[in-house]
Amino acid sequence: MQERELRDLIADVKTGRMSRRSFVQQMIAVGLTAPMAGMMLAQSGVAMAQTAIPYKPTKAGGGGLLKILYWQAVTLLNPHFAVGTKDQDGARVFYEPLAGWDQEGNLVPVLAAEIPSKENNGLTEDGLSVVWKLKKGVKWHDGMPFTADDVVFNWEYARNPETAAVSIASYKDAKVDKIDDFTVRVTFSKPTPFWADAFVGTYGMIIPKHLFADYIGGKSRDAPANLKPVGTGPYVFVDFKPGDIVRGKLNPNYHMPNRPYFDTIEIKGGGDAVSAARAVLQTGEYDYAWNMQVEDEILTKLEGAGKGKVSIVETGNIEFIMLNSTDPAAEVDGERASVKTKHPLFSDPAVRQAINLLIDRASIEKFIYGRTASATANFLNAPAKVRSTNTKFEFNIEKANAILEAAGWKKGGDGIRAKDGKPLRFVYQTSINAPRQKTQAIIKQACQKAGIDVELKSVVASVFFSSDAANPDTYTHFYCDAQMYNTTMTQPDPGFFMNQYLSWRAANKENKWQGRNVSRWQNKEYDEIYKQAEQELDAVKRAAMFIKLNDLVVTDNYIQPLLRRPKVSAVAGNLTVPLSGWDNDLWQIANWYRET
Amino acid sequence: MGKYILRRLIIALPSLLGISLILFVLLALAPGDPFGELATNSNVPPEVREALRVKFGIDDPIFIRYLRWLAAMLQGDWGFSFASRINVDQLILQRVPTTLFVVGSSQILALAVALPVGVYAAMRPYSIFDQIANTFAFIGFSLPTFFTGLLLILIFSINLGWLPFVYRVDIPATGWLWHWEYFKQAIMPISVLGLFQAASYTRYVRSAVLDVIRLDYVTTARSKGLNEGKVVIKHVVRNALIPVVTLVALQMPAVFGGAIVTEQIFRIPGIGSLLISAILANDTPVIMAVTFVFACLVVIFNLLADIIYGWLDPRISYR
Numbered sequence: 003m004q005e006r007e008l009r010d011l012i013a014d015v016k017t018g019r020m021s022r023r024s025f026v027q028q029m030i031a032v033g034l035t036a037p038m039a040g041m042m043l044a045q046s047g048v049a050m051a052q053t054a055i056p057y058k059p060t061k062a063g064g065g066g067l068l069k070i071l072y073w074q075a076v077t078l079l080n081p082h083f084a085v086g087t088k089d090q091d092g093a094r095v096f097y098e099p100l101a102g103w104d105q106e107g108n109l110v111p112v113l114a115a116e117i118p119s120k121e122n123n124g125l126t127e128d129g130l131s132v133v134w135k136l137k138k139g140v141k142w143h144d145g146m147p148f149t150a151d152d153v154v155f156n157w158e159y160a161r162n163p164e165t166a167a168v169s170i171a172s173y174k175d176a177k178v179d180k181i182d183d184f185t186v187r188v189t190f191s192k193p194t195p196f197w198a199d200a201f202v203g204t205y206g207m208i209i210p211k212h213l214f215a216d217y218i219g220g221k222s223r224d225a226p227a228n229l230k231p232v233g234t235g236p237y238v239f240v241d242f243k244p245g246d247i248v249r250g251k252l253n254p255n256y257h258m259p260n261r262p263y264f265d266t267i268e269i270k271g272g273g274d275a276v277s278a279a280r281a282v283l284q285t286g287e288y289d290y291a292w293n294m295q296v297e298d299e300i301l302t303k304l305e306g307a308g309k310g311k312v313s314i315v316e317t318g319n320i321e322f323i324m325l326n327s328t329d330p331a332a333e334v335d336g337e338r339a340s341v342k343t344k345h346p347l348f349s350d351p352a353v354r355q356a357i358n359l360l361i362d363r364a365s366i367e368k369f370i371y372g373r374t375a376s377a378t379a380n381f382l383n384a385p386a387k388v389r390s391t392n393t394k395f396e397f398n399i400e401k402a403n404a405i406l407e408a409a410g411w412k413k414g415g416d417g418i419r420a421k422d423g424k425p426l427r428f429v430y431q432t433s434i435n436a437p438r439q440k441t442q443a444i445i446k447q448a449c450q451k452a453g454i455d456v457e458l459k460s461v462v463a464s465v466f467f468s469s470d471a472a473n474p475d476t477y478t479h480f481y482c483d484a485q486m487y488n489t490t491m492t493q494p495d496p497g498f499f500m501n502q503y504l505s506w507r508a509a510n511k512e513n514k515w516q517g518r519n520v521s522r523w524q525n526k527e528y529d530e531i532y533k534q535a536e537q538e539l540d541a542v543k544r545a546a547m548f549i550k551l552n553d554l555v556v557t558d559n560y561i562q563p564l565l566r567r568p569k570v571s572a573v574a575g576n577l578t579v580p581l582s583g584w585d586n587d588l589w590q591i592a593n594w595y596r597e598t
Numbered sequence: 599m600g601k602y603i604l605r606r607l608i609i610a611l612p613s614l615l616g617i618s619l620i621l622f623v624l625l626a627l628a629p630g631d632p633f634g635e636l637a638t639n640s641n642v643p644p645e646v647r648e649a650l651r652v653k654f655g656i657d658d659p660i661f662i663r664y665l666r667w668l669a670a671m672l673q674g675d676w677g678f679s680f681a682s683r684i685n686v687d688q689l690i691l692q693r694v695p696t697t698l699f700v701v702g703s704s705q706i707l708a709l710a711v712a713l714p715v716g717v718y719a720a721m722r723p724y725s726i727f728d729q730i731a732n733t734f735a736f737i738g739f740s741l742p743t744f745f746t747g748l749l750l751i752l753i754f755s756i757n758l759g760w761l762p763f764v765y766r767v768d769i770p771a772t773g774w775l776w777h778w779e780y781f782k783q784a785i786m787p788i789s790v791l792g793l794f795q796a797a798s799y800t801r802y803v804r805s806a807v808l809d810v811i812r813l814d815y816v817t818t819a820r821s822k823g824l825n826e827g828k829v830v831i832k833h834v835v836r837n838a839l840i841p842v843v844t845l846v847a848l849q850m851p852a853v854f855g856g857a858i859v860t861e862q863i864f865r866i867p868g869i870g871s872l873l874i875s876a877i878l879a880n881d882t883p884v885i886m887a888v889t890f891v892f893a894c895l896v897v898i899f900n901l902l903a904d905i906i907y908g909w910l911d912p913r914i915s916y917r
Contacts (some may be wrong), residue, residue: 067770075875077682085681166653223683235898241768243692244682245875246867270764272865272875277751277763285755287762449672464880488901 005546012046012542024286026106033543037494037584040107041196042541044119055110055580057261057593065264065596071288073278075245077272080228081207082160082167087586090204091292092248092269096143096233096518100134101198101205103494103584105315109198111259112138113148113208113234115184118197121507122242129193129539132281134201140257142210143232143239150180153201155211157188164219169205176200194493195539196568203494203585207331208234224391236262236592247273256592263595276300282572283310289596290579291572292587297437298372300574310574314373317583318491318499319567321380322428323361323445323484324352324521325560330481337511338474340480341522346424347485353426354407356402357484360448363564370437370444375565379553381404402452419453431459433466440484441564471514478515480522488567493585496548497536503555505529516585523560610897611665617884617893622667626660632680632880654680657871677883681876686887690869696767697868700787702858705846715796716803717835720811731800738797743790747863750786754880761786765866787864791857795849802845806838840910847903851896854879867913 011028014020019546025223029039047469057064077090084090087327100114109117115135118124124133140148157178167173178200179188188200202208210232217225229237234257237250248269252262270288283304294301294312301312363377379395396574411419411426419426432438439460446456459482461475466487474481488495491499501507501516506524509517528551535547555561571587573579576597580590632654640666651657655666668675718729753761762783769779810816811834821828858870867870867889876884908914 071764074878077679077875077879078684080683085685163649164680166650168646223678229684233702243767243867244679244684244689246692247766247768266770268768270766270865272867272871273764273862281764285763286761287764464878468880514648 003549003551005543008042008542009046009544012043015043016046020109023106029545030316034497034548035491035494036105036107037103037109037198037317038107038196038496038541038545038548039390040109041198042221042545045541053137055104055593055596056578058578058597059260059263059595062254062260062262063265065262066266068091068264068267068594069288069290070205070267070269070270071281071290071291072271072274073273073293076242076269077244078226078228079231079239079242079248081205081209082156082165082169083222083228085168088271090586091588092585093207093269094235095237095248095250095269095591096231096235096239097207097209098235099203099208099235100136100201100363101203101206102589103203103582105582105584107494107584111137111203113140125197127199129190129195131187131189132197133181133187134183136186137257138184140234141255142212142234143253144210145255145506146210146212148208148234149183150185150186151183152208152211153186154178154180155215156288157200157220158172159209159214159222162203162219165222167222172200172205191295193537193539193543195535195537196497199495203589213397220225235311237264237267240266242596245364249597258592261592267591268380279304280435282574283307283312286310286574289574289577294374294570296374296570298374301374301545301570302372304338304572308575310572311576312373313571313573313581315569315581315583317567317569318494318496319488320378320491320563321375321486321565321567322381322490323486323562323564324480325357325484325562326480326482326522327560328522329594330483335511339479341508341510341524345429347426348483350421350558351408351559352405353410356405356452357449357454358559358562359396359398359402359405360452360454361395361445361562361564362397362448364397366441366444367565370440374570375567378563378566379556381552381561381563397448399448399451406452406454413453417450417453425455427455427457429457429459430484430486431461431466431482432461432486435463441486476515478509478517478520480509480520486564500548500551503528503561504532521560523555523558525554525558528554600635603901606901606904611799614893614897618668619664620670620892621886621889621893622664623660625886626663632656632882676887679876679877679881679884681881681884682738686883689884689892690887693867693869693872696866697854697857697861697870700756700791700861700866700868701850701853702782703784704788704791704857705853706793706851707788708795709846711793712799712803713797716800717807717830717838719791719800720804720807723808728804731804735797735876738793739801741794742859743794744859744863746794747786747790747860750790751863754786763864765864767867783864787860787866791853791860795853799842799846803838803842808842810834810838829862840907843910844907847899847906850899851892892915 011020011025015022015025025043026036026039030036041502053211060333071087073185074086074088076088078084079093079096081090081093081097084571091148098112101109101117104110111117113136115137116122118132118134136150142148157173157176159165160169161173163170175191179187179189181187188197213227213232214225229242233368236253238253240249240251242248250267254261260591275293275295279294279296280302281287282289282291284307286309305312325348326339326345327348328339328341330339331344332338332343334340334342348504367375377395406419411421415419430442432442442458446458449456463474465475466477468476470476477485477487479586503523503525504519507517507519508522509515509520531547531551535544538544540548557561567585569581571581578595578597580593582589634774655663667677678685682689715731719731722728751763754761763786765783765787769776773777816829816833819833852867857868858873860866861868861870862874872884873888876888
């Protein structure tokens with residue numbers, strides 16, 4: 003999809019010929035995120051829709067106890083230290099960002115009075131700064147007023163490497179100034195098209211200056227408020243036992259009228275995903291359970307009890323296979339899979355193309371994941387229902403055979419194809435996880451029919467995903483021919499997500515295998531376009547660039563997308579829960595309510 | 599006696615030191631690292647992960663890390679959890695009451711079942727009662743707690759809907775209602791642990807009583823015309839229980855271990871579930887501390903068993 007086509011579509015939205023929703027879906031289809039689509043529309047003069055979040059109660063309180071079950075317990079409550087989504091969600095009960103992302107890619111103001119735009123002078127032409135206006139009259143749980151000083155403080159706190167905040171990436175390249183008590187300006191060192199990162203969403207939660215000011219840097223761990231949060235959120239802290247339970251009670255001074263609905267809230271943790279699903283869907287002991295990594299068959303059965311339903315929202319997470327572009331068997335300068343080598347088999351485009359045709363994505367979706375994943379041909383996600391020029395995937399053994407035959411890979415006596423004495427045989431690894439092993443088996447079977455011998459390898463997840471520089475079995479070492487895993491896209495902007503194919507980011511010995519380009523894929527054109535996209539302020543042009551980047555990755559067949567993995571949760575039947583795939587599960591906790 | 603205890607404690611020190619060294623090295627060599635979750639998260643740049651590793655000293659040589667740990671431990675500093683960034687001792691202390699309650703109640707239940715059943719079975723060996731008790735005891739200790747736990751959940755929580763299967767420390771009720779709710783949620787885990795223990799205790803009590811009941815002094819007591827109840831309680835059980843007491847003491851660490859699995863199944867926030875979640879998160883300081891506490895428990899209860907044994911049986915002397 004070219005820039006012109008994008009402009010035509012936006013014009014259609016502007017004149018009302020096309021709905022905002024279908025535009026967003028089209029953008030997702032070509033591999034963009036919903037928030038990015040929203041930004042494009044905003045910049046082209048289509049205002050961000052005022053998201054109508056359903057909320058019926060006419061007064062705060064009266065809802066009793068809200069029971070939430072996380073099968074991995076919350077371990078800490080400082081949003082700047084929150085590594086996993088469980089901890090981010092725990093913090094979100096008490097802390098709030100300036101704005102959050104809804105499912106359609108709209109920014110929804112929380113502590114901000116309004117979303118910055120050119121019209122309200124929040125954004126500048128040069129893309130070098132953003133001005134946020136803060137909501138007035140917001141109070142911390144201890145009665146202190148929330149002001150611009152708090153916002154500035156969060157930037158100072160998080161960007162300090164000594165603090166060891168996981169949110170550092172959102173703050174380290176920016177500069178934040180206070181304009182007046184309720185206005186702050188974020189200044190970037192270079193033109194930044196995606197300005198809604200700092201103070202927004204997951205890593206944007208604001209902690210109070212008056213309680214954390216003495217604990218910046220190396221002393222960050224000693225702050226008493228790490229365990230006893232004082233925020234601006236809808237619930238006030240009551241009790242926290244790390245690894246077990248978080249409890250809160252209604253905040254009588256909450257800044258949104260008639261909210262929250264529940265009098266008390268608790269997030270219990272521990273156990274396993276299946277029994278958590280059971281507690282919500284079958285026995286009704288709990289109201290909400292997070293991250294249902296449970297086979298769809300079981301979920302459907304449990305839903306049969308009628309106590310609750312499974313809620314599925316789209317995200318940018320993707321399960322994919324990568325083929326090694328380097329030779330994992332050869333050792334160069336003390337490391338294997340060095341970018342100086344070429345993979346003996348996969349360097350032939352015909353082999354990669356054949357493997358792409360041998361992945362039966364439809365069956366993997368249908369028989370293994372069910373509702374909890376959908377097949378895709380894009381690396382940046384895409385629902386199968388929207389057709390797009392480059393999002394086709396095909397499962398065709400004959401065609402794969404024909405391609406290999408034409409490229410000179412002839413079948414030997416053992417049924418395995420070979421060329422120049424090199425047999426078509428490779429090792430395919432992934433982490434230990436039942437659906438992944440089933441997927442491996444399906445692909446191995448199809449490859450066999452095309453004369454490719456696949457050896458399967460599975461590594462314990464704690465090893466596979468570790469950052470241990472000494473262990474050759476981690477996914478970043480990639481001392482293997484092919485591997486499969488799920489990469490998450492927590493950031494609504496694809497900028498950070500797509501840097502994992504930049505040539506200079508290749509994982510190697512020098513960077514202790516911390517480089518994000520694990521496949522070691524090298525492509526000059528990709529690098530160039532990415533550099534341009536980093537500077538491009540026109541949202542539409544930038545979107546077109548990301549579509550191009552996606553196409554480059556996908557059509558080269560080193561990266562073989564399999565399935566989009568949505569967010570799956572279990573929700574009690576009478577509970578209304580606005581979820582978003584681009585923000586935390588509890589991003590709208592203030593608006594949760596129960597139908598009576 | 600005082601001298602004996604002192605000597606035993608001094609001997610215990612090197613063994614604890616050895617245990618700690620082995621645990622530490624094993625954990626250091628084990629794969630995985632606490633920041634694995636950051637690895638697949640595209641929002642966290644690799645430099646941050648690297649900085650965290652350096653800050654928490656994970657990249658230093660094992661030996662230096664061990665010495666650092668030991669020095670801190672001797673000063674009472676248990677280190678802090680990588681996952682929750684709070685002190686480990688605080689984390690463990692929060693969990694101890696729950697584990698003590700569950701393990702303690704299950705031990706009481708186990709003894710309350712095992713003592714009468716074992717003694718009665720020994721008084722009438724090979725009677726119908728004895729055979730039924732034996733059968734149940736065998737079934738009891740052949741079924742692992744993770745199996746019986748799930749079985750009970752399936753029957754009482756899911757099919758019948760009588761009992762909750764998520765254990766909560768804070769129940770939003772007061773007075774009698776609170777006690778009732780607490781009792782309801784504790785029934786399943788305590789019976790799972792308690793009955794498993796009761797099975798092996800029953801066998802042990804039975805054989806201990808059987809050994810004593812045939813001795814001459816018991817016959818003498820009977821021929822003096824004492825009634826059967828008095829003979830059993832005053833003369834038989836008193837002597838037969840000496841080895842049982844030591845067995846219970848020796849079993850205590852094992853019971854804590856058995857509670858690990860049960861705690862996980864019922865989501866009981868005890869030490870065991872802390873250990874499991876720490877292992878899953880590769881939170882080495884917590885794993886180290888909890889396993890070390892278990893090691894201490896073994897050493898202490900061994901010492902306790904020896905002391906109690908000598909105190910109950912004056913024929914044993916301390917040297």
